[in-house]
Amino acid sequence: MSTIAARPESALMPKRHYANVKHSVASWLLTTDHKRIAILYLISITVFFAVGGFFASMIRLELLTPKGDLFDGDTYNKMFTLHGIIMIFFFLIPSIPAVLGNFLIPLMVGAKDLAFPKINLLSWYLYIIGGLLAVWALVKGGVDTGWTFYTPYSSTYAKTEVFLAVSAAFIAGFSSILTGLNFIVTIHKMRAPGLTWFRLPLFVWAHYATSLIQILGTPVVAITLVLVGVERIWGKGIFDPSLGGDPVLFQHLFWFYSHPAVYIMILPGMGVISEVITCFSRKRIFGYEFIAFSSLAIAIVGFLVWGHHMFVSTQSTYAGMVFSFLTFLVAVPSAIKVFNWTATLYKGEITFEAPMLYAFGFIGLFTIGGLTGLFLGAMATDIHFHDTYFVVAHFHYVMVGGMVMGFMCGLHFWWPKMTGRMYPATIASIAAIIVFIGFNLTFFPQFILGYLGMPRRYHEYAAEFQVLNVMSTAGASILGVGYAIPGFYFMWSLFFGPAAGPNPWGAKGLEWQTQSPPTTFNFDEGQPIVVEEAYAYSIGGSESVS
Amino acid sequence: MAQHVVPPSTYVKVFGGLTILMILTVVMAFFNLGVLNPVVALTIAILKALLIVLFFMNVKYSSKLTMIFVACGFFWLLIMFFLIMPDYISREWLTPAIPW
Amino acid sequence: MSHSSDSLVAHHFEDIEQQNESAVLGMWLFLGQEIMFFGGLFAVYLVYRFKYPDAWAAGSTDLDITLGTFNTVVLLVSSLTMAMGVWSAQTGRQKSLIRYLLATLVLGSTFLVVKFFEYKHKWDYHHVPGPSFSFQSEHFPNAAESNVQLFYTLYFIMTGMHALHMVIGAGLLIWLIVLAWKGKFGPHNFMKVELTGFYWHFVDIVWVFLFPLLYLINRHH
Amino acid sequence: MPNVQIAPEQASTIAPQIDLVLYVLTGLSVFFFFAVCAVLVFLAIRYRKGTKVNRTIVDPHAGTALELTWTIIPTIMAIAMFFWATVVFFQYSRIPDDAMEVLVTGKQWMWKIQHPNGKREINELHVPVGVPVKLTMTSEDVIHSFFVPAFRVKRDVLPGRYSNLWFEPTKTGTYHLFCAEYCGTDHSRMVGQVVVMEPEDYQRWLAGEFTAVPAASAGEQLFTKLGCVTCHEGNSPRGPALKDVFGKEVQLQTGEIVLADEDYIRESILNPQAKLVAGYPPLMPTFQNQIKEQDIFTLINYIKSMKDDQESGSQS
Ligand code: HEA
């Protein structure tokens, strides 16, 4: 790769690349190029993030005061429901896989495209159709069931657009399934010569595990949502207590997917962290096999713990016990990863670019979020914490502190690859720090709120909870600023950023061996041949590129 | 992929097997075997599914990888059954009070 | 590269083998997804059958076993014709391919027609869940009407979901027949037939389980 | 700046136990968090680019021992925490036999509460201190959840089924009662308070300004009004006598033996065909949709009290 880095400056910004081969709108909307589809996804998830973030801001504004003075109850309920549905199904689940995974997996395995380019495009369209349905539900008056759609509220009592929302999630689910299918086939069948399983970047391993969950979990929630939809339209149905139906069965089926889904929402982030930590410590990853297999372990054992969302649901105590035990076990592979990333720093040659700052942020915040997950996995403490702000804090720590940080981390890391241009480094680092501070101020007080007993999904609350809520709202405004800044400098960088060259960070991995941005078929010089293991950084770091 | 062409004679034999199993399952349903009835019915269904998967769907002649994924699909289904059922079976255990 | 002239290989694959293997693996993953999709329904079935054995027996004995068995035979034969269709494609028998595909299509449609009459029968007897549902069982006095209604809800959803898959399968068959008629298949190009075959057999397997689970409970009464 | 509380009151016997688990978990978490952070920061500073430190790694593949250590230690700690927390939870699940029973009905968006003597209240629960209280709960519509943070108890309240919860208050005072399961528009207003009183005060409160008919006689009235008497009492009863049924085992037509608890009685009323008593024809009509949850409670209470009458009768 050093040969590539030594190219003259003028060659840094290639004349021809995937984004400028054709310019028409149709050439984008009908593209089968995984890189262009990734960009389509990037744009669409950013829009949904902004919508979800808007609802978050409204939630926080309402909670500034104990009285429900800004919105009425119904409006508030719709807002947190749409916030949850949009953030989860339309932002976080597709975030890293469909944007970075789509863009990078073929590059990382040395392929020209994903195995099924047309299906890849189809999954974007499914995602958009689902998204439009969600927006339609929003315009027609919203949904107010919470993102968990618990029956019988969702199936019988809610007077809002549940059917539309359920269809939206259903369709988005198939988008996610098809993405996973594409990744698995690509990883199995399209690796470059010499790229054995244990030479794969950990990012690819993480996506392999994620894809397994997407394929085996998502259909279950799909059929469950169908059942809710049928019950709503038919008037009689499967979870209907008046027929002897069991509303708790819905919860089993829902969480059979939705717990594993939280790992869809973290594993890709973990993959990103493995890439970034090694690159900016210029060092081999510590314990490659352990990290690779812990991804698989999380994906598999993650399917066995869903009942921990149901400890107080009148689920059998004995079943709860089994689920609690497995929940504690599934924490171990995550612990392994955290320790291995930390150990990777040892004797490295560490620099603190923006992606690295996000990576540090990820490790710290994910650790807090994960450890508080154990408080919830323990049955004794969960009876107090269930459905309080403690849970809200837990999942924002893992999802926002973990995955969104991971997404920002990856976006900053591969932005030069995707666009061929750099962004202003200092501003980026400052934004990372603002996000970190704002995040903690927003969500840490919520742990205490939860312990004090403030239930979630409350639009009015007891007066003594106000101080902590005000802190949280203040934090959210800082957080919002932190997220908006990258929006500006990324736009700026698209037009005015200095050319990045193929490998601005001096990173290893096949994606850095081709020009930035890559051409349509990724490797113009023919399929690359791999002779090294992943992360073959020279350990002492003498060779670093500045 | 070295495409394995299964001769029609195999297909016909498999079909014969399927037919016999089908007749068997209908006949068995009319005998009172108590709890064994569903067990027999399901065993036969599984055998039929196996025949179809292995021969009609060529899994017997395909790569290990395919076999693993096929097995995975069914295995995950079992996970779902085996972890949902304990809830329903043991719910009553705690009422009226815990045994210990 | 030499193979790029070979129109059967898409641009991003190295050779036909890689392309075919990918297609097969992709199809199996899709079927894995389908297993879980139907699996959710089977889990519901399992839980409620466990809770309401009598209602299940009552509802089941009221289904038409003759039609159910007939349909099972129809589907099994259609699987055979489908398999023979794949074999015809593999061995380049153009005419017999079209014939087998047509046979499969006809059998599939037969299944759907029979299913339609079963549904209609339920409708006439007020066995369709809803306000007008009514059910009396002589053999199973313990079966509460509401729970039997639950059985029928599940019956309709499961068989309906299965029938929907059949309809999709029939659509795929028509598409294949058109392609076959245009002479698109041959010993080196039969992936579409084979994969549709996988799908068709899978739908058959679902029925193999639905049949005993829905029609054959406590028939000895 | 107003006072910020960081811990809720502990007002039940289970609260300190749960808090103890919580403190230990917190301790462990703080330890792990700071350990990870400390190492991270230390390494990041020491090995930052440009420092003159020894960076040669002798054996890049060493570390399996380390790897195993940090796999096994967390595993053991996790399992230990699991056991402890589970034991505490089981203690909480076991309802003392001598608990005083209060009936709770959740309804969008209020809590309806009924005391053993038939006294009813809404969104308030008065209980005596130092006495175990058992709640038998059901919902008329969607799922709710009964949550008293000061007691550290919470349990979902489902339609079509009874769920139980118990606590023993240790401190008099007024505590929050929340609905913790999202249930629609006014979920956040489905709140109330639990008033813990000295037992004497509680007795006075129970007796005072209390006009409602006592539960048992209310039950008797219902029993007559709904026509239960026609079959279950009198000279030629068509159904089984209900005296003494509650808490006993009943033989069904199928040969099965079931325990006659609240859920069973409820099912007998709403869905009589589901569990037929051996030796009786399926005569009993269903009362589904004709009777409110609270009235079912009243009937159950009445059926229970029939048994109590007999017992006290035989004692005297
Ligand atoms: C990205 C998403 C994500 C991730 C990764 C996790 C990870 C975990 N979650 Fe979380 N969770 C959610 C998203 C997520 N969760 C969401 C969205 C909800 C709420 C849904 C709703 O109701 O709306 C939820 C709710 C939730 C509950 C239900 C709470 C309730 O409603 O009552 C529980 C209970 O067990 C739980 C547990 C865990 C555990 C044990 C982990 C573990 O995987 C964490 C493992 C990580 C670590 C443990 C940290 C690193 C380890 C160390 C530094 C070493 C020390 C470790 C040991 C000693 C073991 N989560």
Ligand code: HEA
């Ligand atoms: C990925 C998931 C995700 C993300 C990212 C977030 C982000 C945030 N969430 Fe959310 N949240 C959920 C998932 C998520 N949440 C879920 C699943 C629930 C449960 C719902 C339910 O109960 O059903 C929930 C519930 C929830 C609640 C509880 C509501 C209740 O129970 O009553 C609260 C309250 O504070 C909250 C706050 C926030 C805040 C302040 C953010 C902030 O991080 C948001 C910050 C972002 C912004 C402020 C937008 C800034 C962006 C821009 C300005 C765009 C810039 C772009 C360009 C310029 C191109 N969330």
Ligand code: CUA
């Ligand atoms: Cu009742 Cu929330």
Ligand SMILES: [Cu+2]
């Ligand atoms: Cu979970």
